Amino acid sequence: MIRAAVTGACGRMGTLIIQNILAAQDMELSAAFDITNIGMDVGEAVGSGRLGVPISDPADMEFVIKDTGTQVVIDFTIAKAAAGNVVRAANAGANLVVGTTGFNEEHKQQMHRAISDNSVAAVISPNFAVGVNIFWELLKEAAGSLDGFDVEIMEVHHNKKKDAPSGTAVKAAEVINNVLGGRDYVYGRQGIAPREDEIGIHAVRGGDVVGDHTVMFFGDGERIEVRHQAHSRQAFAGGAVRAAGWVMEQPAGVYGMADVLGLGK
Ligand SMILES: NC(=O)c1ccc[n+]([C@@H]2O[C@H](COP(=O)([O-])OP(=O)(O)OC[C@H]3O[C@@H](n4cnc5c(N)ncnc54)[C@H](O)[C@@H]3O)[C@@H](O)[C@H]2O)c1
Numbered sequence: 001m002i003r004a005a006v007t008g009a010c011g012r013m014g015t016l017i018i019q020n021i022l023a024a025q026d027m028e029l030s031a032a033f034d035i036t037n038i039g040m041d042v043g044e045a046v047g048s049g050r051l052g053v054p055i056s057d058p059a060d061m062e063f064v065i066k067d068t069g070t071q072v073v074i075d076f077t078i079a080k081a082a083a084g085n086v087v088r089a090a091n092a093g094a095n096l097v098v099g100t101t102g103f104n105e106e107h108k109q110q111m112h113r114a115i116s117d118n119s120v121a122a123v124i125s126p127n128f129a130v131g132v133n134i135f136w137e138l139l140k141e142a143a144g145s146l147d148g149f150d151v152e153i154m155e156v157h158h159n160k161k162k163d164a165p166s167g168t169a170v171k172a173a174e175v176i177n178n179v180l181g182g183r184d185y186v187y188g189r190q191g192i193a194p195r196e197d198e199i200g201i202h203a204v205r206g207g208d209v210v211g212d213h214t215v216m217f218f219g220d221g222e223r224i225e226v227r228h229q230a231h232s233r234q235a236f237a238g239g240a241v242r243a244a245g246w247v248m249e250q251p252a253g254v255y256g257m258a259d260v261l262g263l264g265k
Pocket residue numbers: 007008009010011012013014033034035036058076077078079081082085098099100101102125126127128129163236
């Protein structure tokens with residue numbers, strides 16, 4: 001049995017990931033971390049019934065990981081918190097699955113250093129849905145065939161999402177720019193803003209939208225749109241728990257969801 005802990009346990013994603021761990025044949029919930037409901041039984045906090053696993057303070061993470069024999073930590077929190085959580089979990093020797101988005105360069109360096117210094121394995125992805133990973137592959141192919149087309153990216157998310165643009169939209173821009181090269185990113189437009197050789201990125205927020213991403217390639221007299229729509233957070237939670245099983249079999253290093261799915265080999 002793989003012993004898995006969840007950080008951000010009381011959040012929208014954390015709650016669903018706990019349900020997925022409980023349903024998995026080869027995994028059990030070893031610990032839960034959040035900054036709310038500390039000390040409360042996590043099952044009671046997230047409506048899954050008593051589980052006998054208390055919500056722990058993230059500040060105690062190294063001790064709790066060792067004390068509970070946690071082997072993998074799944075983090076869906078916020079960028080600033082996640083970077084610290086990754087360092088603590090790696091220091092305690094746990095493997096990692098990181099779904100949190102909105103990291104800056106400093107966060108990324110901090111996490112990569114801790115993962116490498118402690119020789120643990122981590123899957124870090126702004127999107128764990130299988131379909132989104134295929135979407136990124138399709139963008140790669142489209143960008144390679146549509147040189148000279150204008151590219152615009154639009155993402156739509158629920159009104160509680162904190163970071164913008166989404167990690168998935170940023171990765172879509174990176175995937176396209178890796179093929180086309182050298183394009184600047186323009187985030188929304190206002191005032192006099194003539195279009196140059198850029199990738200436009202637009203974040204729309206409202207209601208309870210789980211996550212829509214559309215990439216538009218505009219040519220002369222035509223356009224192609226590549227779109228992914230997530231109907232349920234289960235698409236992400238299922239992928240994250242699958243990644244947690246997979247990462248336990250890997251040598252130390254940092255991986256993406258494409259590696260878990262065996263894409264691009
Ligand atoms: N990679 C993916 O597939 C994917 C999919 C959906 C969401 N996300 C990302 O996951 C993150 C969480 O999304 P959400 O909708 O569940 O947010 P949420 O606000 O519902 O949940 C975040 C939880 O983290 C907790 N938290 C805050 N600081 C913490 C800390 N230091 N230690 C432990 N817990 C802490 C909060 O109390 C809250 O319960 C966001 O960055 C979001 O963009 C990624």
